[in-house]
Amino acid sequence: MNKDDLKLLKSITGKDSLDGAYNIRKNGTSIERKITENTNIVTKEDNSGIDIYVKDNASFEFIYIPVIITESGLMDVVYNDFHIGENSNVYILAGCGIKHNDKNKSEHDGIHRFYIGENSKVTYIENHYGEGDHLNSKILNPTTEITLGKNSKMDMDTTQIKGVDKSIRKTYATLNDNSTLTITEKIMTEKNQSAKTLFETSLNGNNSNCHIVSRSFATEKSKQEFRSKIMGNNKCYAHVECDAIIKDNGIVSAIPEITAKHVDANLIHEATIGKIAGEQLTKLMSLGLSKKEAEKEIIEGFLQ
């Protein structure tokens, strides 16, 4: 990896070096890998991606699965399957950074499937980054499939701030007894970028819980669409919140759907879309910030 590659890598991981197991993929090929005592990473036989195996009773495992794309005209599809043992505590950071200055588009479709063992906890951070002058040339379509075992927990945090021209993000989850899924999504689009999100969650287990919060900002001529489908199939609790700020000619659609198939399914959905609250601008301007500075602070705080 050259200096630019390392900079692109850091834009996803936020780190200068990776302390844990990792697999770095560049322009469609795995270029660097490290395994640990509790985490093994194996290339799939058909070369379509990798399998990541975490042993039972692994405490504080760190795993990094970043992808960087620096060539144009690339179509990269990869399957990463995470098999998490029982009673383990794992931190996984993944994401894709695309940087090129060519009008030919590059696209990365990453399919991440999580099989989380009983009593385990997974923190999953996904960052997406794009850089380059040509419009419609950086495309990311991440798919996440999650199966949560009994008493297990997953916190998923996804961020996409500018740079990505088109993205369709799909997340499918199945929750067993006493399991909890928390998803936080932050998206910012500008120019004529578009971002679509779909969450489908089946709360099959007794006392399963799901919390989804989406915070987004659409400005200039960009468009966003948020869809969530929650199926309450047992005694369960779900709360879905879509909160969006629009500016200029930005468009946001929020379509939350909840279905209760059990009398003890407790399902809530909320959606709010609007411009930056005038009173928030007034407060910050009364502290001496200009209108532009106030807007910047409000959006940064909102998407934090």
Next chain:
Amino acid sequence: MLELKNIYFKRDNKTILNDINLKIEDNKCIIITGPNGSGKSTLAKIIMGIEKPDSGKIIYDSKDITNLSLDERAKLGISFAFQQPIKFKGITVEKLLNLASKNSLNKKEINELLLKVGLDPKEYLNREVNDKLSGGELKRIELASVIAKDSKLIIYDEPEAGIDLWSFKSLINLFLDNKLNKKETAIIISHQQRLFKIADQIILLEKGTIKSMDSICCPNKNCCLENIYE
């Protein structure tokens, strides 16, 4: 010194402020009181620049600030404590105080400021200033943000709103402390007669007009005010 000259303000065919003329000297504590609908909050917002008068002038430190925007007046050292504190999403107490002070306060000073308004820094520094905080907590943070800012004139719009009975004494102490130590000019919009005792001057506003401007030397300073609050 702040001077208001012939301020008029009308909305929906109703006169809210009718030819207001007022001079406020530096380092004084002035209370503006009056019944609901008398125009007190509107007057406060006009001084700050949140509202613009239909006609008239505002002179501050010999400069005509009538056409200056809200943030331009804030940069001159004019500050405003909102009656209903503003809630955000994602901005923490620490961040708000840093924005107010332009990052000029160190961690120790921020902690001392929170203690001054009755909040434990360990508990509140990283809390978001959002709707999960109680009205009283939000009010204290609002006051802290105004104290954190570099101010020469602070306008408090009904600071007692949202403060419980037991905390009112510490609110008075806060004003007294500012009056004695910081040499700021304070304009307090208030109904609270207990605050009148700390004022250098009490201005009574009624139906958009100044009815009396009473200095603290007047022995009967509460008499005309008692009629309003019967």
